[in-house]
Amino acid sequence: MRKSEIRRIRKLALRRVERLLDFAVNHYESYPDYAVAAVRTAQRIAMHYRLRLPPELRRRFCRRCGTPFTGAGTFRVRVRSRRSTHVVVRCMACGFMRRYPLGREKLKYSSGSKSAG
Numbered sequence: 068m069r070k071s072e073i074r075r076i077r078k079l080a081l082r083r084v085e086r087l088l089d090f091a092v093n094h095y096e097s098y099p100d101y102a103v104a105a106v107r108t109a110q111r112i113a114m115h116y117r118l119r120l121p122p123e124l125r126r127r128f129c130r131r132c133g134t135p136f137t138g139a140g141t142f143r144v145r146v147r148s149r150r151s152t153h154v155v156v157r158c159m160a161c162g163f164m165r166r167y168p169l170g171r172e173k174l175k176y177s178s179g180s181k182s183a184g
């Protein structure tokens with residue numbers, strides 16, 4: 068398989084993943100089972116094609132239980148500033164927690180005690 072072909076297929080796969088996640092987020096309230104199944108399928112496609120999902124897609128679902136993060140009630144976000152500033156996203160369905168570091172560039176230049184909004 069040629070390289071350009073692989074790239075084309077990956078692009079298509081990524082589009083499918085996006086569509087599945089859209090579906091999951093939009094239909095979670097009325098069809099939670101289908102929504103979770105859609106997330107699982109999206110995860111499988113991403114794995115199969117070894118796609119690196121962009122952050123805005125990765126943060127739209129719980130990678131452990133597959134619950135799409137649709138809004139209040141499905142996840143909880145906390146900002147923690149001890150050690151390094153980071154955001155903690157907690158899935159309300161299974162309790163899985165994920166940390167996302169914040170302001171890495173800023174920390175590089177300042178010695179850390181003050182943090183800007």
Ligand SMILES: [Zn+2]
Binds near residue numbers: 134
């Ligand atoms: Zn979960």
